Amino acid sequence: MSQGADRLREALEKAAGASDKNVLVRRTGCMGPCSSGPLVRVDPEEHLYHHVKADNADAIVASLGGPPVPELQCDLNDHFDRQVRVVLENAGYIDPEKIDDYIGRDGYKALLTALTEMTPNGVIHRITESGLRGRGGGGYPTGLKWGTVAKASGELKYVVCNGDEGDPGAFMDRSVMEGDPHRVIEGMAIAAYAVGASKGFIYVRAEYPVAVSRLTTAIREARRRGLLGNGICNTPFNFDVEIRLGAGAFVCGEETALLASVEGRRGTPRTRPPYPAVSGLFGKPTLLNNVETYANIAPIVRNGGKWFANMGSERSKGTKVFALTGKIANTGLVEVPMGIKLREIIEVIGGGVPGGHTFKAVQTGGPSGGCIPAEMLDLGVSYDALMAVGSIMGSGGMIVMDDTSCMVNVAKFFVEFCMTESCGKCIPCRAGTAQMFTLLTRICDGKGTMDDLDLLISLCETIKETSLCGLGMTAPNPVLSTIKYFRNEYIEHIVHKRCPAGVCNIEAPVAVSAEVLA
Amino acid sequence: MSKLKVATVWLDGCSGCHMSFLDMDERLLKLAELIDIVYSPIVDAKVFPDEVDIALVEGAIASVDDEAKIKKVRAHSKMLIAMGDCAVAGNVPSMRNPIGPEKILDRAYIENASAQQQIPCVVVPKLLKIVRPIHEFVNVDVFLPGCPPSADTFYTALTALVTGAPLDISALTRFGA
Amino acid sequence: MSESMGVKTLIIDGQELSARAGQTILEVARENEINIPTLCHLEGLSNVGACRLCLVEIKGSNKLLPACVANIHEGMEVVTNSERLKKHRLVILELLFAERNHICAVCVSNGHCELQALAQELGLTHISLPYRNPALTVDASHERFTADHNRCILCMRCVRACAEIEGAHIWDVMGRGIDSIVITDLHDDWGSSACTRCGKCVQCCPTGALFDKSKIGSDHPKYPDFLPYLNLMREAR
Numbered sequence: 001m002s003q004g005a006d007r008l009r010e011a012l013e014k015a016a017g018a019s020d021k022n023v024l025v026r027r028t029g030c031m032g033p034c035s036s037g038p039l040v041r042v043d044p045e046e047h048l049y050h051h052v053k054a055d056n057a058d059a060i061v062a063s064l065g066g067p068p069v070p071e072l073q074c075d076l077n078d079h080f081d082r083q084v085r086v087v088l089e090n091a092g093y094i095d096p097e098k099i100d101d102y103i104g105r106d107g108y109k110a111l112l113t114a115l116t117e118m119t120p121n122g123v124i125h126r127i128t129e130s131g132l133r134g135r136g137g138g139g140y141p142t143g144l145k146w147g148t149v150a151k152a153s154g155e156l157k158y159v160v161c162n163g164d165e166g167d168p169g170a171f172m173d174r175s176v177m178e179g180d181p182h183r184v185i186e187g188m189a190i191a192a193y194a195v196g197a198s199k200g201f202i203y204v205r206a207e208y209p210v211a212v213s214r215l216t217t218a219i220r221e222a223r224r225r226g227l228l229g230n231g232i233c234n235t236p237f238n239f240d241v242e243i244r245l246g247a248g249a250f251v252c253g254e255e256t257a258l259l260a261s262v263e264g265r266r267g268t269p270r271t272r273p274p275y276p277a278v279s280g281l282f283g284k285p286t287l288l289n290n291v292e293t294y295a296n297i298a299p300i301v302r303n304g305g306k307w308f309a310n311m312g313s314e315r316s317k318g319t320k321v322f323a324l325t326g327k328i329a330n331t332g333l334v335e336v337p338m339g340i341k342l343r344e345i346i347e348v349i350g351g352g353v354p355g356g357h358t359f360k361a362v363q364t365g366g367p368s369g370g371c372i373p374a375e376m377l378d379l380g381v382s383y384d385a386l387m388a389v390g391s392i393m394g395s396g397g398m399i400v401m402d403d404t405s406c407m408v409n410v411a412k413f414f415v416e417f418c419m420t421e422s423c424g425k426c427i428p429c430r431a432g433t434a435q436m437f438t439l440l441t442r443i444c445d446g447k448g449t450m451d452d453l454d455l456l457i458s459l460c461e462t463i464k465e466t467s468l469c470g471l472g473m474t475a476p477n478p479v480l481s482t483i484k485y486f487r488n489e490y491i492e493h494i495v496h497k498r499c500p501a502g503v504c505n506i507e508a509p510v511a512v513s514a515e516v517l518a
Numbered sequence: 519m520s521k522l523k524v525a526t527v528w529l530d531g532c533s534g535c536h537m538s539f540l541d542m543d544e545r546l547l548k549l550a551e552l553i554d555i556v557y558s559p560i561v562d563a564k565v566f567p568d569e570v571d572i573a574l575v576e577g578a579i580a581s582v583d584d585e586a587k588i589k590k591v592r593a594h595s596k597m598l599i600a601m602g603d604c605a606v607a608g609n610v611p612s613m614r615n616p617i618g619p620e621k622i623l624d625r626a627y628i629e630n631a632s633a634q635q636q637i638p639c640v641v642v643p644k645l646l647k648i649v650r651p652i653h654e655f656v657n658v659d660v661f662l663p664g665c666p667p668s669a670d671t672f673y674t675a676l677t678a679l680v681t682g683a684p685l686d687i688s689a690l691t692r693f694g695a
Numbered sequence: 696m697s698e699s700m701g702v703k704t705l706i707i708d709g710q711e712l713s714a715r716a717g718q719t720i721l722e723v724a725r726e727n728e729i730n731i732p733t734l735c736h737l738e739g740l741s742n743v744g745a746c747r748l749c750l751v752e753i754k755g756s757n758k759l760l761p762a763c764v765a766n767i768h769e770g771m772e773v774v775t776n777s778e779r780l781k782k783h784r785l786v787i788l789e790l791l792f793a794e795r796n797h798i799c800a801v802c803v804s805n806g807h808c809e810l811q812a813l814a815q816e817l818g819l820t821h822i823s824l825p826y827r828n829p830a831l832t833v834d835a836s837h838e839r840f841t842a843d844h845n846r847c848i849l850c851m852r853c854v855r856a857c858a859e860i861e862g863a864h865i866w867d868v869m870g871r872g873i874d875s876i877v878i879t880d881l882h883d884d885w886g887s888s889a890c891t892r893c894g895k896c897v898q899c900c901p902t903g904a905l906f907d908k909s910k911i912g913s914d915h916p917k918y919p920d921f922l923p924y925l926n927l928m929r930e931a932r
Contacts, residue, residue, distance in 0.1 A: 249871070266868065271744035271764045424849065424868070424875030426745045431790035434873040435824050442825075455823060462786040465759055465779075466747045603800055606821050613798055615828035648828065653821060661820040665800035692815035694799025694806070 004054065005038040011057035012040070019061045029179015031092035032083075034332035036074055041092060050074035079330050082349050084311060086319045087295040088335045090180045096214050099221040102182040108227055110301035114190050115235045118301075123194040124150060127297070129305025131317030136162055136253070136290030137365065137394040138470070139316070139383035145287065148277040149195040152285035157197040159188050159239075160281060160288045162258055163204040163211065166250035167366030168417060170397035172321040173291035175333050177204065177211035180295070181218035185228065185241060187294030190301055192239045195287050200241040203258055205248045215243055250367075250421035253395075254469045255288045257423065268423040269469035290395065292321055313339030316382035320393070326363075326400035329354045336381070343377040346400060357402040361485070363410070365394025367417040368474030370481030371407060390481040392474060406503035407486040408493055411478045412440040418475035429472030432463040436479060443490060446497040446506030453490060457483060522571040522680055525557035526601070527591055529584045530611040530649065531577030534666040535602035536560060539574075541669035549673070552680045570595045572679065578604040578611045579650050583643035592656035597679070600658045603665040603693055605651060610665075612649040619645040662687060664695040671695075705771040720762035720773055721749055731775050732784060732813055735850040736763040737899055739922025741859060743851060748784055748813070751775045759783075785819055793824040794873070795831060796845040797902075804903030805913040810848060811902075831876075836886030839908055840897050844876055847904035852919075853877060853896035860922060863891050895922075 009027055016023035031039050036050035040060060049060065049072035056072060063069045085091070094101035102108070114123050128143025149157060161184060165173040177184060188200045204212050219241055222228040230238045244262045251257045252267040259281050261267035280286025296318060300308045309317045316338040322345065325331050329351030336345060346352065346362060353359045361371040364381075370391030372379065379385055383393045401410060419433035439456045442448040460476035467473045483490060492500050499506055528536060536559060542549065556570060557563045573595035579585050592598055603609035614622045623645070627637045652658060662675055671690045678685040701716045707729055714723040719742075724731050735746040744761035751762045754772035762775070774780070791797075791810060799805050813819075831844040851868070854877060858864040865888050869878045879888035897905045899919045906915055 251871075271761055273766075419872055422872035424870070424872045425743070425851075426747055427787050427790055427794075427848075428747055430849070430872055430875065431794040432786075434827065435790060435793065438825050438827070458782075459786060459824070462783045466750055466783050466787065468745060468747065600821065607792075608826060609798060609800055612826065612828070613796065613801075615826070616796065616830035650826070651821065653823070654825070658821070663820055686818075687820050688815050688818040692799075693797075693811055694802065 003037045007054045008038050008040070008052055008057065011054035012060065015057040015061040019064075021061065021064050023061060023064060027095050027097075028092045029090070029094070029096045030175040030333060032088065032333040032335075033076060033079060033330050035330055036076065036332075039074075039092075040072075042068070048074055048076065050076070076330070078348050079334075079351065082340075082344060083335050084319050084337045085335045086299050086308075086311075087176060087183075087292055087321050088179075088333065089299065090183065091175070091333075094180065096179050096181055097217050099182060099218070099225060102180070106302060107182055107298075108186055110298035111186050111189050111193075111227065112233050114193055114301055115233050115237055120150060120194045120196065123190060123301065126301060126305045127194070130296075130300045130308035131305075131312075131315075132293065132296055132300060132308065133316065133383060134290060135292035135296070135320070135395065137392060139393060142289065142293055145277060145289070146191065146194050148275075149197075149285050149287040152278050154285050156199075156284050157195055158281040158284055158286040159192045159195065159197045159200040160259065160262065160276075160286055161188055161200065161202040161294055162253060162255070162288060162290045163202055163208070164246050164249075164253040164258060165208075165291070165395060166205065166248070166253050166421070167395055167397045169325040169399050170323045170366055170395055172323050172333060172396045174208050174211055176291050176295050176321075177208065178214055181211075181215045182222065183295045183298060184215070184291055185218055185222055187289075187297035188241060189228065189232065189239050190297050191287055191289065191294065193237055195285075197287065198238045198240070200239065201244050201262055201281070202241060203244045203246055203252070203262055205252075206245040207248050212243060212245065219243070249423070250417070251423040251469070251471050254471060257469070258288070259286065266423075268425045269471075271468060292396070311337045313380055313382045313385075315384055316393075320381065320396055322396045322398045324350050324398050324400065326398075327353050327355075327357065327359075327402040327405070328400040338382050339380045341377065342372065342379050342381060345381070345398070346377065350400065353400065353402045357404060359400065360403055360405055361401045361407065361410075361482075363391070363399040363401065363414075363478065364397065365392035365474070365477070366397045367414040367421075368392065368471065368477050369394050369397070370477040371401070371410065371485065372481070373485040390477060390484060392477065404501055404503070406444075406499050406501035407482040407489045408440065408444055409499075409501075409503045411482045412437065412444055414478040415440055415475065418471060422471060422475075426466075426468035426472060428463045428466045429468065429475065432459060432467075432472070433475050435459055436463070436476065440479070443493050444499075444504045444506075446493060446504070448494045450494055453483070453494060521552060521554045523556045523567065523569065524553045524572045524574070524676075525566065525570045525591070525595065526555065526559065526574045527557075527566075527576065527587065528559045529575060529577030529587060529605070529652070530580035531602060531604040532610070533559070533576070535576040535604075535664075538666035538669055539601075539672050542673050543669070545669070545673050549676060552677070566590060566594060568594055572597045572599060572676075574599045574601040575605050575652055576601045578608045579646065579652055579655055580611050581643040581645050585646065585655060588652050588655050597659045598652075598656065599660040599662055599675075599679075600652050601662050602667055603663055606653075606661050606663045607693060608649050608651050612651075615648050619647060660685075660687070662691060663693045664691040665693075667691045667695065703767055703769045703771075705767050705769070705773065707773040708775055714767050716767075718767055720751060720760070720765050720767055720771075723767055724762060724773075724775060729775060731762050732817065733763060734809060734813065734848065734901060735852065737852050737855075737901075737919055737922065739860070739919070739926050740852060740855040740899070743855070746848075746850060747787055750780060750783065752777055752780065781817070784817055788814055788817060788819050789822045789824050791848050792819075792822045793826050795827070795829060795847065798845075802846060802903040803906045803910060803913065803915045804846075804917075807913065807916040808903060809901035827873075834879075834885045835908075836884035837890065837892075837908075838886060839892055840885065840894065841906055841908055842877075842879075842885055843904055843906070845904075846902045847877060848902055849875055849877065850901060851877070852899040852901065853905060856895045856899045856922070860925060861891060861893050861895050863889060863893075865890050866896060 047068040132142040257269040749762040750759040752774040834842040
């Protein structure tokens with residue numbers, strides 16, 4: 001895998017084989033802190049080594065049973081201690097390709113409980129009680145959605161998992177699918193039981209080959225153990241899952257576009273209603289949830305709705321996985337309780353901005369999220385709080401920017417992403433994102449005027465209010481939030497023709513002076 | 519009441535708007551009671567006056583010349599009217615935008631020239647990369663679309679602007695009218 | 696259409712109206728001579744709600760709804776012409792005019808163009824957004840018709856007419872976002888495509904993007920009114 005982890009594993013296995021100690025080398029899913037990888041944990045002592053290279057294998061095996069290898073030891077206590085792991089509870093503890101590892105950590109226990117001890121309504125009630133909201137970004141109450149699908153009339157219903165994680169710099173769902181694929185399957189099976197579906201689809205982007213192969217393995221193993229297929233756990237419940245590959249279009253993360261893509265049509269969104277819960281895949285009632293939402297289901301069924309509802313803030317319950325990237329010391333995946341302050345995520349868990357630079361802004365919610373300035377770092381992370389400051393929860397991307405980032409350029413970057421990923425169906429998004437990009441390019445090039453800025457704001461408002469789907473509705477967020485919180489940077493570019501961060505390349509203006517009107 | 523000083527300017531356009539302006543025929547006499555034409559391709563003044571009340575501009579901005587002219591017109595005019603689709607929207611002159619000035623010049627002066635194949639560097643002003651409507655350079659007060667706006671449009675609009683009567687431009691004209 | 700044919704009452708722009716359950720806001724508005732601007736909607740074709748011109752305000756909701764697809768419900772209060780909606784519609788029209796190369800003066804549809812007419816109707820006299828000036832092709836390979844992509848607004852009426860009414864489905868969309876274009880077959884020339892030469896797409900095209908080669912100048916009005924009759928006759932059969 002990445003950073004030479006495969007070679008390291010081979011070296012460790014070789015060293016272990018040569019040693020007379022009783023050593024078991026296990027591959028696990030992502031543990032979180034990418035910037036420290038590859039990581040090796042020695043159990044039961046729980047020694048954690050970072051930046052381990054294949055050359056270190058002998059030293060590690062030699063140290064077993066004695067004191068740890070000092071030069072490899074890492075201090076990530078702050079990083080891990082503040083996290084609460086529900087979705088990532090198995091990360092670093094199981095081999096994702098071994099179903100027994102998952103079962104050994106209470107895997108499929110929730111499915112068994114649901115099938116043998118609970119009614120479908122009882123399951124929905126438990127999910128409702130937990131207060132879980134959709135982790136794909138919309139934040140729609142999961143229990144309510146399940147209830148709607150359960151009540152929808154029709155013999156045939158579908159359960160679909162959205163694994164089309166398309167935000168640049170986001171890899172939460174990827175990590176779950178790669179590191180703990182059975183958790184997703186179990187969540188889907190419980191959901192299918194609750195809403196009365198017998199068929200499920202996992203929509204994964206083809207750019208995630210490891211996720212696809214591990215999910216494929218997991219589905220095969222689950223079928224073999226009778227955890228998928230007909231008569232699951234000797235009950236009358238039938239459920240099977242198929243994988244559908246996406247071609248990596250950001251818009252296919254939008255539910256109606258995703259369903260169109262699963263059906264084999266062009267991935268464009270359609271107007272709602274009807275909602276997929278009533279008329280979704282192939283016109284049938286369809287439950288569509290995100291990977292992380294499904295990953296929360298098994299622990300909720302196991303531990304009860306109240307247990308989950310005790311975590312988090314008033315209207316955002318449980319935990320959320322974030323992908324920390326950008327100008328931050330500990331890049332990687334973190335799982336924190338909802339309501340935690342942004343400051344704690346960035347300064348404590350993330351280890352702050354490295355290299356003596358100062359923090360400038362954090363962007364949440366992927367390319368269509370807003371940039372939140374330093375003054376607002378004490379904001380508690382929840383769906384509503386982020387919305388109130390002009391950003392969104394999104395699927396959990398968190399990009400940190402420091403004083404070397406130009407906020408106009410940042411806005412331009414994200415708008416360009418939305419422009420190229422727009423499906424082109426509705427005018428505000430198709431042509432509007434292109435116009436936002438043109439105006440932002442003008443400003444970055446030092447050719448913008450204050451009129452352009454007004455035009456940009458007016459355009460943003462129309463795109464936000466009139467676009468057909470979430471992609472267009474949220475595409476102006478990076479622009480509006482940077483204009484709101486970093487207006488002075490725009491003014492610097494427009495009036496003084498300079499980029500304060502020194503990112504934009506502004507040429508000296510050429511004067512037109514010819515006196516030609518005879 | 520002293521008469522308003524009106525100028526008309528011809529940039530990158532076909533002069534059709536000026537022709538249509540002249541099509542007001544006998545109504546020009548009525549207008550002449552309200553306005554003086556102080557500068558225009560159809561009068562003899564050679565220098566744009568220092569103070570003009572209304573400037574009607576035909577044509578898009580296609581060259582460095584046009585750009586300098588429109589800036590001068592704006593600086594010396596109280597009200598600036600974009601006259602016709604070229605001034606309002608670029609129109610036919612802007613059809614070269616997807617192609618670019620080099621290819622256009624090449625076509626006109628090299629490919630299609632039977633003798634003395636060369637791109638002129640004097641008299642013909644340097645072309646801008648993109649032909650743009652005048653409001654992308656200066657502030658425009660009134661837009662009169664049309665290719666060309668009809669004589670009726672000119673008469674109704676000018677009378678309204680001079681007398682201060684209400685003016686609904688969309689009721690008079692449209693793009694391509 | 697909804698199963699129940701019950702009568703619903705609602706208010707549009709202050710007028711109290713009655714309507715059949717299952718009707719869209721647009722249908723009810725047009726029956727009562729309330730004008731809501733549309734571009735992608737065409738009677739006789741399915742609705743896609745893509746042009747966003749028919750967005751209306753619903754009292755009690757901050758979300759704007761496309762009138763062409765949103766169904767009415769009892770007690771609904773609709774506003775079709777607020778300042779907010781007018782502003783959005785102008786911006787959308789501006790976006791269309793700036794997106795491709797719409798030169799009305801030299802267009803075969805000058806005087807018969809729905810985009811041009813809407814600009815006049817809604818009072819759009821100039822485009823403040825920068826023109827994009829894309830380099831686009833003209834496909835004149837067909838013996839009867841021409842497709843000029845410079846004038847296409849991607850309303851998808853041709854795609855729907857060909858797939859839903861003619862049943863040939865030679866038109867579709869290629870590319871994403873601002874680079875989207877309508878194509879025939881798998882991006883083959885129109886002339887060598889499986890086109891049945893019925894000309895329905897041309898009659899449905901709101902602008903001069905698809906036109907009949909035998910028409911010149913601005914002598915090219917289009918008559919898409921046959922669609923609902925065709926549908927009616929097919930249903931009756």
